[in-house]
Amino acid sequence: MTAEVTGQMLIGASAVRGSRSEIFAVDPGTGETLAPGFAGGSAQDVARACTLAGEAFDVYRETTPEARAQFLETVAEAILGLGDGLIVRAMAESGLPRGRLEGERGRTVGQLRLFAKLLREGSFIEARIDPALPERQPLPRADLRQRHIALGPVVVFGASNFPLAFSVAGGDTASALAAGCPVVVKGHSAHPGTSELVGRAVQQAVNACGLPEGVFSLLFGSGSEVGIALVTDPRIKAVGFTGSRRGGLALVAAAQARPEPIPVYAEMASINPVVLLPAALSARAEALGKEFVGSLTLGAGQFCTNPGLVFALAGPDLDRFVAAAGAALQASAAATMLTPGIHAAYEAGVAQLEANANAQALARGTVGAGPHQGCAALFLTEAAALAGDHALTEEVFGASSLVVRCRDLDEVRATIAQLEGQLTATIHADAADAEAARALIPTLERKAGRILFNGWPTGVEVCDAMVHGGPFPATSDSRTTSVGTLAIRRFLRPVCYQDVPDALLPDALKRANPLGVPRRIDGTFQGAAPG
Amino acid sequence: MTAEVTGQMLIGASAVRGSRSEIFAVDPGTGETLAPGFAGGSAQDVARACTLAGEAFDVYRETTPEARAQFLETVAEAILGLGDGLIVRAMAESGLPRGRLEGERGRTVGQLRLFAKLLREGSFIEARIDPALPERQPLPRADLRQRHIALGPVVVFGASNFPLAFSVAGGDTASALAAGCPVVVKGHSAHPGTSELVGRAVQQAVNACGLPEGVFSLLFGSGSEVGIALVTDPRIKAVGFTGSRRGGLALVAAAQARPEPIPVYAEMASINPVVLLPAALSARAEALGKEFVGSLTLGAGQFCTNPGLVFALAGPDLDRFVAAAGAALQASAAATMLTPGIHAAYEAGVAQLEANANAQALARGTVGAGPHQGCAALFLTEAAALAGDHALTEEVFGASSLVVRCRDLDEVRATIAQLEGQLTATIHADAADAEAARALIPTLERKAGRILFNGWPTGVEVCDAMVHGGPFPATSDSRTTSVGTLAIRRFLRPVCYQDVPDALLPDALKRANPLGVPRRIDGTFQGAAPG
Incomplete structure (x- = not known):
C-alpha cells in the first residue's frame, strides 16, 4: 500500500x-497550502x-x-x-x-x-x-x-x-x-x-x-x-x-x-493545576522550575494535560522557582504550532493575559523564525486575584502558564476547590510535605481524573489503570x-436475558461458555476476571 | 421507634x-384526606x-x-x-x-x-x-x-x-x-x-x-x-x-x-412489547391470554414493566388468545389506583384509545365501587396502523394494553424496530418457533434492557444479572x-493515581491491600473478582 x-x-x-x-491543509512550518x-x-x-x-x-x-x-x-x-x-x-x-x-x-x-x-x-x-431457583419461596427465581x-x-x-x-x-x-x-x-x-x-x-x-x-x-x-x-x-x-x-x-x-x-x-478544557509543596520547593526549586518548563513547552504546549497553573506559597523558595523557570523559558525555542488558527488563538490568549492587570508577565520564550511559531509565556498572579478573575483560568492552548502565589496551604486548597474540573492535578512533595499532601488529596480527587506525585502531567500512559478524563469541563462525562x-x-450497555433457551443465548452466556470468557455466576467469579 | x-x-x-x-396525602380507596x-x-x-x-x-x-x-x-x-x-x-x-x-x-x-x-x-x-516499569525503553512507565x-x-x-x-x-x-x-x-x-x-x-x-x-x-x-x-x-x-x-x-x-x-x-416511559410466536400461540392461546391479563392487571397495572403491547400474527390462534384475554379481563376486578391524578390520567388515556379509529375496544374490566378504581382495558389494532399513529404507542399508565395484529413475522420485526426504547421485550416461543425467535432477538436487544422468554415482564428480580433500564425513553441513560x-x-467515577506514595494512597490501592479487595494487577486478577 x-x-x-x-x-x-x-x-x-x-x-x-x-x-x-x-x-486544504496548510503546512504551519512554511505557511504553504x-x-x-x-x-x-x-x-x-x-x-x-x-x-x-x-x-x-x-x-x-x-x-x-x-x-x-x-x-x-x-x-x-x-x-x-x-x-x-x-x-x-x-x-x-x-x-x-x-x-x-x-x-x-x-x-x-x-x-x-x-x-x-x-x-x-x-x-x-x-x-x-x-441461575434459576425454581424452589425458592415465596416466588421462584x-x-x-x-x-x-x-x-x-x-x-x-x-x-x-x-x-x-x-x-x-x-x-x-x-x-x-x-x-x-x-x-x-x-x-x-x-x-x-x-x-x-x-x-x-x-x-x-x-x-x-x-x-x-x-x-x-x-x-x-x-x-x-x-x-x-x-x-x-x-x-x-x-x-x-x-x-x-x-x-x-x-x-x-x-x-x-x-x-x-x-x-x-x-x-x-483543562489547565491541570500543579502544587509545589514547601519542602519539595525548598529542596529543589531550580530543578522543578526547569522540569516544569520542559513539560510546559513539550509539543509547543499543545497537550490537553499541559501544566497551566502552578500553586506555591509566597517566599524566597518560590522566587527561586520563578527565576529558574523564567530563565529556562526565555531560553526555550519557539515551536511551530499545529495550525495558523491555533497559533493565532494562542497569541491572542497570551496578549489577553499580558493586558490583564491581575497577571504579571514573567518571561517569554525565544521568538521564532517560522510563520506560525508559538513562543512560550509565563505569568504570575496572586491566589486572591485568581478567585475573582475567570479570565485567568481560561485555557490558553499552547505553552502559556500561570504561577499562583498563595499565602498559605489553606489558600492553595481553597483556590483549587474553586477551579472547574480537570484532567490532572499534580503535587510535588517531599517526605516533610506528607501531611500537607494528605490534606490536599480529597480536593484534587473531586477536581481531576488523575493525580500525580513528583512528576508532570504531560505524557499519558495507555494501560488498564489510566484515567484520561475528569469532571466538567475537562470532559462532558467524568464517569x-x-x-x-x-x-x-463508553460504548457498551448491559442487557439481561431472562429464561432464554440456551441455544438462543449469546455465546458469552451459554451454559458451555464457548467463548471461554470470565463470568460471575451466582455472585462468584469463574475464570480470569474483569476489572 | x-x-x-x-x-x-x-x-x-x-x-x-x-x-x-x-x-396532604389522599387515601385513594376512600378519597379521604x-x-x-x-x-x-x-x-x-x-x-x-x-x-x-x-x-x-x-x-x-x-x-x-x-x-x-x-x-x-x-x-x-x-x-x-x-x-x-x-x-x-x-x-x-x-x-x-x-x-x-x-x-x-x-x-x-x-x-x-x-x-x-x-x-x-x-x-x-x-x-x-x-506497576512502575523503570527500565522500560524508550521511556519508563x-x-x-x-x-x-x-x-x-x-x-x-x-x-x-x-x-x-x-x-x-x-x-x-x-x-x-x-x-x-x-x-x-x-x-x-x-x-x-x-x-x-x-x-x-x-x-x-x-x-x-x-x-x-x-x-x-x-x-x-x-x-x-x-x-x-x-x-x-x-x-x-x-x-x-x-x-x-x-x-x-x-x-x-x-x-x-x-x-x-x-x-x-x-x-x-415503557410499554414493554410482548411477541406471541405462532407455535406457542397455537399450543396455548387460552393459557397465554389468561396469564397476560394476570400480568397486565397486577398492581392495577401500575408497573413500569406492564405489558402494553402484544404482537401476534392474524389468524384463528390470535382470535383464541383475544377471546381468552378478553374474558379474563372482563372478569378482572377493578383496583384502586395510587392517586386520584393517576386514576384520572388512566381514564383519560383509555378514553383517547376508545376514541381512536385505529384502535378497536375489545374488553373492559369490572367497574369498581371505590372512587379511584381503574378498570382494565384491552384494545386491538393492526401493525400497519401502529406505525402511523404515535398515540397508539404512548404509555397509558395502568392496566391498558393493545394487541397488535400482524400479517407476518417480518411485519412484527419491522414494527418493533420502529418503537422507542423499552425496559423489557418478551417472546413466547415453543421449540418450533426457535428460528423466528432467533431472527427477532437482535431487534429486541437494540430496543430493550431485558429480554424474556415464556414469561411476563412484571416482576423485577434484584440480583447481579438484572437490567432495569433500556434505550431512551425507557431511561435517559441506557448504559x-x-x-x-x-x-x-451510576454513582461512581474512576480516578488514577500516578506515583503516589504508598502512605498517601487510598487503602484499596495500597501495596498491602488492607481492605482485601480484588484487584487487577498488571492485567491479571488477584482475589475474588468483579463483574
Whole structure:
C-alpha cells in the first residue's frame, strides 16, 4: 500500500469525492497550502455513511472478540504498512517533528493491540449469571443472565493535536471498534491527508477481515454541516470528541436535542493545576522550575494535560522557582504550532493575559523564525486575584502558564476547590510535605481524573489503570476515560436475558461458555476476571 | 421507634417543618384526606440539605466498605423496626394491598442487604494496578493505580408506584449510599407519611453508625420549586428519578443547563412489547391470554414493566388468545389506583384509545365501587396502523394494553424496530418457533434492557444479572440499570493515581491491600473478582 493522498472521503468500501467546498491543509512550518484539496461531504454522504454503519451494526457487534482482536491488529499492521509516507505527510500537516510523530504512531498501533488483548481476555463483556431457583419461596427465581453489548454506530471527531493517536484510528476509534460499534470518523480539517492515509488502512483492514463495509467510514467537511448532521443522525448512538470547549458543548447540545438523546464523550478544557509543596520547593526549586518548563513547552504546549497553573506559597523558595523557570523559558525555542488558527488563538490568549492587570508577565520564550511559531509565556498572579478573575483560568492552548502565589496551604486548597474540573492535578512533595499532601488529596480527587506525585502531567500512559478524563469541563462525562482499557465501557450497555433457551443465548452466556470468557455466576467469579 | 407521622422534613439530624403550602396525602380507596399536612420546603431548606450533604461527602465516601455495609444493614433493621405502622400508613397513602406492601418492604430491605454484600466483596471499586516499569525503553512507565470513587451528593426522587422499593430508601438511595454518595431525597407527594417514616429510619441509622448528619436528608415540596432547586444545586452531582416522561425530561434539561452539567438517571416511559410466536400461540392461546391479563392487571397495572403491547400474527390462534384475554379481563376486578391524578390520567388515556379509529375496544374490566378504581382495558389494532399513529404507542399508565395484529413475522420485526426504547421485550416461543425467535432477538436487544422468554415482564428480580433500564425513553441513560448490583456504577467515577506514595494512597490501592479487595494487577486478577 502506498501512501498516496487523493482528497477522497471513504464511505464504506468506496472512495468518493465530496461535493462541497474544498479544504486544504496548510503546512504551519512554511505557511504553504498542501495539495490535494478535500471537497467536503454533503448531507447525502453523511446519510450514506450512517446507513452503512447501521446496516453493519448487528453483524459487527456479534463478531467474536477474537475476530475483532484480529481486525484491530490488522488495522495496526496496515498503519505500519503505510511506511514513512504517513510520517512525512503528518509532519507537513501538523508541524510536529518526526520523532514525536513516530512515537505517536507507536502509541496508536500500541493501543489498537492493547484493545485486541482486552478482547481476548473477555472481561469487558461483564458476563453475569444468576441461575434459576425454581424452589425458592415465596416466588421462584428465573434464570437471569447479563452481558454488555455495543451501543450502536459511533461518530468520532479527529483531534487537531494528535493527528494519529486521537484521530482516525486513535483511542476513540479503537475503543469503539473493540466494543463492536461501527465508526464514522469526521476527519480534522488540519490533517486531511494524514486522515485519508490512515482511513485507507482501516478500510483495507475491514476488507481483509471480511467485515461489512459499513464498519468504517471517513468524512470531511465543516463541523456545522457534516459534524452536526452526523451527531443528529438517528443511526448514531454515541460520539467521541477531543477539542475546544465551544466545539464540545455544541455537540453535546445537538446530541441532547435529538428525539433520542445520545451520550457525547467530549474532552474539552483543562489547565491541570500543579502544587509545589514547601519542602519539595525548598529542596529543589531550580530543578522543578526547569522540569516544569520542559513539560510546559513539550509539543509547543499543545497537550490537553499541559501544566497551566502552578500553586506555591509566597517566599524566597518560590522566587527561586520563578527565576529558574523564567530563565529556562526565555531560553526555550519557539515551536511551530499545529495550525495558523491555533497559533493565532494562542497569541491572542497570551496578549489577553499580558493586558490583564491581575497577571504579571514573567518571561517569554525565544521568538521564532517560522510563520506560525508559538513562543512560550509565563505569568504570575496572586491566589486572591485568581478567585475573582475567570479570565485567568481560561485555557490558553499552547505553552502559556500561570504561577499562583498563595499565602498559605489553606489558600492553595481553597483556590483549587474553586477551579472547574480537570484532567490532572499534580503535587510535588517531599517526605516533610506528607501531611500537607494528605490534606490536599480529597480536593484534587473531586477536581481531576488523575493525580500525580513528583512528576508532570504531560505524557499519558495507555494501560488498564489510566484515567484520561475528569469532571466538567475537562470532559462532558467524568464517569469515563478516553485513554486506557476502561475506555471500552463508553460504548457498551448491559442487557439481561431472562429464561432464554440456551441455544438462543449469546455465546458469552451459554451454559458451555464457548467463548471461554470470565463470568460471575451466582455472585462468584469463574475464570480470569474483569476489572 | 414508633411509626408516628409528624409532617416534618428531615434535614441532616434535624426534623423541621416546611414553610410553603401544605401537601396532604389522599387515601385513594376512600378519597379521604390524610393528616398531617406536610408543609413544603423552601430554597433555604434545599440549600441547607445540600450544604450538609456537601460537607458530609469527603468523610462519607472514604468510610470503609464494611462501614457502609453495616450502615445499609442498620437502615434495613430500622425499617423493619417501624413495624406494622409503616405498612398501614403505606396502604392508606397508596391504595395498595397489605400483601403487596409487605412484599415490597421485603424487597426494600433485601436490596439494602444485597448492596451490603456487594460492598464487602469489594469488586465495585474496580481497583487496577499497573506497576512502575523503570527500565522500560524508550521511556519508563510510572506506577499507575485506579479506583472508582463516589460522584458526590445525589438527589433521589421518590416514585409514586413503589412507596418503599423506589422511594426514600429504595433502589436509587441504596445504590447511591453504597457508592459513598450522600443522598437528598425529594419525597413523593402521594406518600409523604410513608416517606417520613422511612426517612426517620434512615436518619436513625446515620446517627447510630456515627456518620455525618448530611449523609441523608428528606425534603417535601413542589417539583418546580424544590425539585429543580435540588437538581441545580452545585453540590449535587447526580440525580435518580422514576416517573413520567415529562417529569424526567424536565430534570434532564435542568441538569444539562447547569454551569456543570450532571447525569440524570431517569426511568420514564415503557410499554414493554410482548411477541406471541405462532407455535406457542397455537399450543396455548387460552393459557397465554389468561396469564397476560394476570400480568397486565397486577398492581392495577401500575408497573413500569406492564405489558402494553402484544404482537401476534392474524389468524384463528390470535382470535383464541383475544377471546381468552378478553374474558379474563372482563372478569378482572377493578383496583384502586395510587392517586386520584393517576386514576384520572388512566381514564383519560383509555378514553383517547376508545376514541381512536385505529384502535378497536375489545374488553373492559369490572367497574369498581371505590372512587379511584381503574378498570382494565384491552384494545386491538393492526401493525400497519401502529406505525402511523404515535398515540397508539404512548404509555397509558395502568392496566391498558393493545394487541397488535400482524400479517407476518417480518411485519412484527419491522414494527418493533420502529418503537422507542423499552425496559423489557418478551417472546413466547415453543421449540418450533426457535428460528423466528432467533431472527427477532437482535431487534429486541437494540430496543430493550431485558429480554424474556415464556414469561411476563412484571416482576423485577434484584440480583447481579438484572437490567432495569433500556434505550431512551425507557431511561435517559441506557448504559445503566436502576435495579441490581450494577446500579452502583451510576454513582461512581474512576480516578488514577500516578506515583503516589504508598502512605498517601487510598487503602484499596495500597501495596498491602488492607481492605482485601480484588484487584487487577498488571492485567491479571488477584482475589475474588468483579463483574
